[in-house]
Amino acid sequence: MTIGEAIRAAAERLELHHVSNARLTAELLLADALSVEREYLYAHDDRELRDGESQALEDRIYDRVSGVPLQYIIGRQEFYGRYFRVTPAVLIPRPETEYIVEAVLERVDPGNQHAGPMRILDVGTGSGCIGVTLALELADTRVFATDISEEALLVARQNAAILGADVGFSCMDVLDAISGLFDFIVCNPPYVRRDDVSRLQREVRDHEPHVALFSPEDELAIYRRLIQGSEDLLQAGGRLIVEVGFGMDQRVLALFGEKWKTLPAKTDLQGIPRTVIADLR
Numbered sequence: 453m454t455i456g457e458a459i460r461a462a463a464e465r466l467e468l469h470h471v472s473n474a475r476l477t478a479e480l481l482l483a484d485a486l487s488v489e490r491e492y493l494y495a496h497d498d499r500e501l502r503d504g505e506s507q508a509l510e511d512r513i514y515d516r517v518s519g520v521p522l523q524y525i526i527g528r529q530e531f532y533g534r535y536f537r538v539t540p541a542v543l544i545p546r547p548e549t550e551y552i553v554e555a556v557l558e559r560v561d562p563g564n565q566h567a568g569p570m571r572i573l574d575v576g577t578g579s580g581c582i583g584v585t586l587a588l589e590l591a592d593t594r595v596f597a598t599d600i601s602e603e604a605l606l607v608a609r610q611n612a613a614i615l616g617a618d619v620g621f622s623c624m625d626v627l628d629a630i631s632g633l634f635d636f637i638v639c640n641p642p643y644v645r646r647d648d649v650s651r652l653q654r655e656v657r658d659h660e661p662h663v664a665l666f667s668p669e670d671e672l673a674i675y676r677r678l679i680q681g682s683e684d685l686l687q688a689g690g691r692l693i694v695e696v697g698f699g700m701d702q703r704v705l706a707l708f709g710e711k712w713k714t715l716p717a718k719t720d721l722q723g724i725p726r727t728v729i730a731d732l733r
Contacts, residue, residue: 453506456497458482462513469517477522481512484526521655531581534588536611541603542579543640543664548695551718551727552638553585555693559636560590569594573685575626575639575678576600578664580608580619582638587617596620598630601663626674627681633690637682640695641674643667675704679730683711686732693729701725 453461462478471477483490485508501509515525523529523544528537531545532553538544556572570593574583577597587595597619599605605621612619624630627637646666649657656665667674675694682692692712696704701717708714708730717725 453501454498455482455493455501458501458506458509459493459497462509465513466516471516477516478513480522480526481516482509485509485512519654519658521659524659529579531579532585532589534585534615536579536581536584537607537614538579539603539607540659541601541661542607543660545579545581548720548726549582549640551720552582552640552693552695553589555718555727555729556586556636556638556691557589559691570636571632571634572596572636572638573630573634574598574619575637576641576664577608577621578604578640580611580617580621582640583619584608584612584615584617586638587612587619588615594618594620596622596630596634598622598624598627600625601661604661604664626677627685630681630685632685633687634685635687635690636693637678637686637690638693639678641667641678643671643674643695643697643700645671671700672703672707675707679707679709679712683732688732690732691729692732693727695726696728698724701728704728705730 459478459482462481463474466474466477479490479493483493486505512525516522521544523538524540528535529545532550536545572586572593572595574597577583577599580597583595583597587593597608602623605623609621642664644666678694705714705728711733712730713733715729718727720726
């Protein structure tokens with residue numbers, strides 16, 4: 453079977469199992485099986501697959517039709533123009549989380565007139581996509597990242613090393629063991645209610661880490677901890693930026709007291725508020 457034939461056959465099988473973007477998925481699975489980029493497939497579509505390569509593709513197709521997310525199979529996901537390594541130990545980075553990065557960059561003076569290195573804390577870093585991106589986008593900045601999962605921190609450290617980002621990592625629950633003062637604290641906390649588990653896609657429900665996905669019984673508890681802890685950890689005028697789930701923005705904004713000035717939430721392309729922003733007075 454040639455590369456071109458393998459792609460067509462794989463796409464047909466994926467479509468049969470109602471996998472979205474079947475052709476693109478087939479190409480990505482085959483490129484991963486061959487350890488090449490997609491462009492190689494177009495230039496060599498008449499190359500015959502070896503037995504081991506055919507089996508490698510078959511294994512990947514089986515995983516995908518079984519519900520394993522494509523990103524876990526190929527081991528990477530794009531975020532803010534860079535590829536991040538992902539494993540089942542971390543959430544797959546989503547486009548809406550890029551709004552956190554944008555909210556930080558919009559506040560920073562392009563000339564970086566900040567007195568001394570700026571300090572940013574990324575809480576619940578997961579793959580490290582937020583913290584690593586900010587470290588690479590902002591000069592003269594010290595980024596620190598935390599997570600409750602050692603397995604997630606291993607992935608985040610690998611991403612920082614691969615992409616050449618200087619980020620300090622620590623294992624802790626929310627802000628329980630951090631000290632110092634920061635200019636920004638950012639977080640994409642677990643906010644999906646366990647009551648909503650049946651509404652989730654199979655790929656998310658069965659394969660992404662529940663510790664990073666589902667909120668505690670009180671879905672606002674982590675937000676309260678972030679706000680309270682940030683009052684002691686942010687410089688005056690520092691900013692807390694958090695992602696929120698659908699319909700949560702007003703409830704989260706109501707948690708901020710007189711010490712805070714809340715700003716308009718950033719919305720996604722559908723106009724849904726995704727990012728709550730507040731400055732410490």
